[in-house]
Amino acid sequence: MSEQAxxxxxxxxxxxxxxxxSWHYRQINARAPGLGYLSNALIDLVRDGHPxxxxxxxxxxxxxxxxxxxAHPERFLQFGISEQNMVSAAAGLATTGLxxxxxxxxxxxxxxxxxxxxxxxxxxxxxxxxxxxHAGIALGFYGTSHHATEDLAIMRSIADLTVxxxxxxxxxxxxxxxxxxxxxxxxxxxxxxxxPIVYPDDTVFTLGRAIVHHEGDAxxxxxxxxxxxxxxxxxxxxxxxxxxxxxxxxxTVKPIDRNTxxxxxxxxxxxxxxxxxxxxxGLGGAVAEVLADAGTPARLVRHGIPDxxxxxxxxxxxxxxxxxxxxxxxxxxxxxxx
Amino acid sequence: xxxxxxxxxxxxxxxxxxxxxxIARLEERALFVRLxxxxxxxxxxxxxxxxxxxxxxxxxxxxYDTMRLxxxxxxxxxxxxxxxxxxxxxxxxxxxxxxxxxxxxxVLDGYTRLGNxxxxxxxxxxxxxxxxxxxxxxxxxxxxxxxxxxxxMQGKDINAYVMxxxxxxxxxxxxxxxxSAAHHRARNLIAIIDRNGFQLDGRVDDIMGIEPLAxxxxxxxxxxHEVNGHDVAALAALLRRIKADxxxxxxxxxxxxxxxGKGVSYMETEPGWHLGYLAPEDEARAIAELKRGGAxx
Numbered sequence: 211m212s213e214q215a216x217x218x219x220x221x222x223x224x225x226x227x228x229x230x231x232s233w234h235y236r237q238i239n240a241r242a243p244g245l246g247y248l249s250n251a252l253i254d255l256v257r258d259g260h261p262x263x264x265x266x267x268x269x270x271x272x273x274x275x276x277x278x279x280x281a282h283p284e285r286f287l288q289f290g291i292s293e294q295n296m297v298s299a300a301a302g303l304a305t306t307g308l309x310x311x312x313x314x315x316x317x318x319x320x321x322x323x324x325x326x327x328x329x330x331x332x333x334x335x336x337x338x339x340x341x342x343x344h345a346g347i348a349l350g351f352y353g354t355s356h357h358a359t360e361d362l363a364i365m366r367s368i369a370d371l372t373v374x375x376x377x378x379x380x381x382x383x384x385x386x387x388x389x390x391x392x393x394x395x396x397x398x399x400x401x402x403x404x405x406p407i408v409y410p411d412d413t414v415f416t417l418g419r420a421i422v423h424h425e426g427d428a429x430x431x432x433x434x435x436x437x438x439x440x441x442x443x444x445x446x447x448x449x450x451x452x453x454x455x456x457x458x459x460x461x462t463v464k465p466i467d468r469n470t471x472x473x474x475x476x477x478x479x480x481x482x483x484x485x486x487x488x489x490x491x492g493l494g495g496a497v498a499e500v501l502a503d504a505g506t507p508a509r510l511v512r513h514g515i516p517d518x519x520x521x522x523x524x525x526x527x528x529x530x531x532x533x534x535x536x537x538x539x540x541x542x543x544x545x546x547x548x
Numbered sequence: 549x550x551x552x553x554x555x556x557x558x559x560x561x562x563x564x565x566x567x568x569x570x571i572a573r574l575e576e577r578a579l580f581v582r583l584x585x586x587x588x589x590x591x592x593x594x595x596x597x598x599x600x601x602x603x604x605x606x607x608x609x610x611x612y613d614t615m616r617l618x619x620x621x622x623x624x625x626x627x628x629x630x631x632x633x634x635x636x637x638x639x640x641x642x643x644x645x646x647x648x649x650x651x652x653x654x655v656l657d658g659y660t661r662l663g664n665x666x667x668x669x670x671x672x673x674x675x676x677x678x679x680x681x682x683x684x685x686x687x688x689x690x691x692x693x694x695x696x697x698x699x700x701m702q703g704k705d706i707n708a709y710v711m712x713x714x715x716x717x718x719x720x721x722x723x724x725x726x727x728s729a730a731h732h733r734a735r736n737l738i739a740i741i742d743r744n745g746f747q748l749d750g751r752v753d754d755i756m757g758i759e760p761l762a763x764x765x766x767x768x769x770x771x772x773h774e775v776n777g778h779d780v781a782a783l784a785a786l787l788r789r790i791k792a793d794x795x796x797x798x799x800x801x802x803x804x805x806x807x808x809g810k811g812v813s814y815m816e817t818e819p820g821w822h823l824g825y826l827a828p829e830d831e832a833r834a835i836a837e838l839k840r841g842g843a844x845x
Contacts, residue, residue: 226814229827234820235748238594268715268749288749290718290756291685318684351592351660351667355635355683522671523662531662 236271245274245403247379248341251386252311253281260390263303265312267293273313273343274403297323300338301330309337309390315349316342316399320361331395332371338395339386345375346436346486347515347532348402350525358399359515363491365397366464372417373464375399375493377438378407381461384415392417399463401436402525408439420467422474424449426456429547430474431539433484434460434493440529441484443536448543454478455543463493471500475508482511482546484539489514511546513539565788566781570613574780577608577644582811582838584643584656590831592639592660595668598809598821600640602744603711605778606804610709610740611644613780614787622650622677628706629699631692633722634713634742635669635682642666642675650677686719688712689739693729696737696799707736707791715747717758723768729799730769737799738790739770742777744808746819765801777804811838 239245249264256262265287270276279286289296293314300310313319319327319342331338342361349356365373374389374396376382382400389396420432424445433441438459445457456478458470475481481501483494494512501508515532522528529535533542581604589595611617615628622645632638639659646653651665658664665674669683680691692710699706716722729737741761749755758764765772773790775782783804790800808822809815812834826834 226818227826227830228833229830231827232825232830234818234824235822236820238824266749268718268747268755270749272748288755291715291747292718292720292756294720322684353667353669353671353681353683355669355681521662522660522664522667522674524660527662 239271239274239403242274242403243407244379244401244405246277247274247383248313248386249274249277249281251383252278255387255390256282256285261308263287263308263310265289265296265300265310267291267296267314267318269314272315272403273341275313293318293323294326297326297338297340298330301326301334301336304331304336304338309339311339311341311386313341313343315356316345316358316361317349317356320358320364320397324364327365327371327395327397328368332368335370335394337393340395340397341400342397343400344402345399346401347520347528348436348486348525350528351522353522354519357520359486359488359520360491361397361399362463362485362487362493363495365399366491366496370394371464372396372462373399374417374461375435375463376415376461377435377459378405378409379403380407380409380411380413381415383411384409384413385417385461388415389417399435405436406439408442415461418462418465418467420470421459421461422470423457423459424455426478427454428478429453429480429482429543430456430458430478431482431484431543432458432460432471432474432493432497434463436486437484437534437539440534440536441539444540444543447536447540453547460493463496466496466500468500468504471497472504472506475501475506479508480546481508482513482543484534484542485514486534487514488517490517511542513542565785570784571781574605574608574612574784577612578604578780579838580647581607581640581643583835585640586826586831586834586838588639588642588656588659589825590828591657592668594823594825595639596636596823597812597826598746598815599634599637599713599744601810601812601815602777602806602808603634603637603640603742604810605780605783606711606740606742607640607644609780609783609787611648613784614791615707615709617648620649622648626704626706629679629692629695629708631680631688631695631708631710632670632682633685633688633716634711635688637742638668638670641670645675645677648677651675685713685716686721689722689725689729692737692739693725693732693734696729696734697732700734700736705736707738710737710739712739712741713747714741714743714745714752714758714761715755717741717761718756726765726768726770733797734799735796738802739800740802740804742806743803744806746808746822748822750819762803769798770801771796771798772801772803774803774805777806778810813837
């Protein structure tokens with residue numbers, strides 16, 4: 211046997227990694243705590259007799275829909291890397307009486323398929339469910355192409371489109387179940403599945419209703435999505451320090467809960483929105499519109515990505531850099547209090 | 549014609565045009581790409597090993613044999629252009645750009661760290677030598693078309709090389725670009741499809757089949773070639789021949805048949821290695837296998 215052939219045979223028999231810290235794509239996603247919630251909610255809805263179908267564009271391990279695909283292969287559609295095709299096809303599926311849930315990265319869903327969402331789903335008033343995952347800067351050093359810091363602004367300006375930004379897997383599951391028969395399309399904006407869990411599995415979601423975690427006289431934080439977890443920690447520290455700081459989770463970004471915002475504005479007169487999104491047009495913009503329309507004297511500070519393209523880095527480093535982690539939110543709140 | 553005859557690859561044979569020294573050099577550069585890919589992903593602690601490994605010989609041949617470039621001058625106006633539709637393999641390209649002195653080599657050491665320009669996808673705004681940003685699959689062929697037409701309009705003889713993933717064939721924009729390039733007779737546009745057979749969710753044929761691939765590109769009026777994408781002699785000979793063919797009228801599509809994960813045996817058989825991380829001792833084992841060359845060719 212030649213030396214080369216011998217080496218090749220040795221190579222062919224080389225086993226996989228030996229260090230348990232090594233991993234590949236399918237293994238790491240199987241370990242993400244939040245990834246099962248989407249599929250399991252859809253599996254529950256199928257069990258309850260709803261005409262659910264689910265689709266993805268080559269990301270079934272990233273969004274966990276591989277679990278749904280295994281449970282109900284006849285209800286699962288793999289579209290490959292064809293996001294625009296997927297969204298228009300979802301509209302077509304909805305016309306036949308099915309409830310399609312289609313998922314891809316939020317950057318691709320909200321930006322690449324924006325027109326398909328607007329014209330085929332929203333204008334057509336079809337009950338398509340659009341799941342934009344890894345929203346905000348959750349994809350860290352995958353870069354600007356993979357960041358979604360405009361999606362709330364874009365989706366919010368589309369008439370007849372509801373926008374929901376759940377804080378974690380349980381709230382996503384609750385929101386999916388609570389809205390299953392909603393007659394119009396919904397954009398769900400979610401994280402990367404590795405986000406910490408805040409809510410219990412039996413959490414209640416009511417469309418258009420905020421969740422008041424704390425009331426405050428000096429300042430009220432209004433947050434959505436993945437910002438709830440660090441905001442809870444920040445507010446906990448501030449309250450422990452004797453500061454009267456409130457915290458509202460606003461999972462429905464559109465239609466927004468005006469009454470809860472105005473009640474907080476009347477009480478604390480100082481509001482701070484925190485979002486993993488450009489400070490223009492997202493949650494902060496929505497709250498600003500409510501305050502301006504009502505003519506309140508309350509002051510609003512909008513905290514988020516300051517109208518720039520985010521740097522690239524691991525997500526936790528970016529959250530620290532943009533002061534979107536607990537310490538950063540606490541610091542911004544203290545500055546806001548003055 | 550049946551689908552079967554359409555899909556049977558007509559692989560260009562390695563020619564005697566390429567001398568042994570060049571072959572050795574290109575193979576050494578492909579090894580360099582793989583070793584640097586391992587090192588950089590070791591910094592990031594996550595990355596696209598297998599996608600870069602399938603493209604290593606294509607990178608090496610383009611940058612060290614085919615393309616017209618000037619050392620240290622990433623913005624040189626008369627350079628050939630390179631775009632990556634499969635931008636997630638950029639980890640294999642960055643070391644080459646540093647090797648061309650487009651940016652200091654120590655920038656590589658901070659790959660993906662806060663403040664460093666190098667991320668998982670190529671970014672023309674951040675990285676000298678990147679001709680077009682990517683990350684959202686499907687844009688690059690159109691970008692390359694614009695460069696091909698723009699340089700031609702200005703009387704320049706410049707080729708735009710666009711590396712595409714085979715999964716990328718599923719994006720509609722690719723076929724809009726394919727139609728446009730043939731319509732505009734963009735003869736200086738050269739698409740190279742890294743036909744490694746896998747995408748994120750599994751085998752391309754299972755996820756969304758793309759065959760008969762060569763027949764599709766021929767039907768779009770492109771000049772189509774097929775080649776073993778790990779055979780640097782065949783790649784170099786083909787790319788030289790295309791460059792020298794001044795009578796050519798149509799854009800060129802090269803289907804490079806490759807193996808995803810090429811060079812690390814277990815990556816060649818487990819699709820999950822599209823994305824992953826090797827802890828230090830596994831990185832060392834992979835380096836040893838690559839240096840041994842066991843799985844190469």
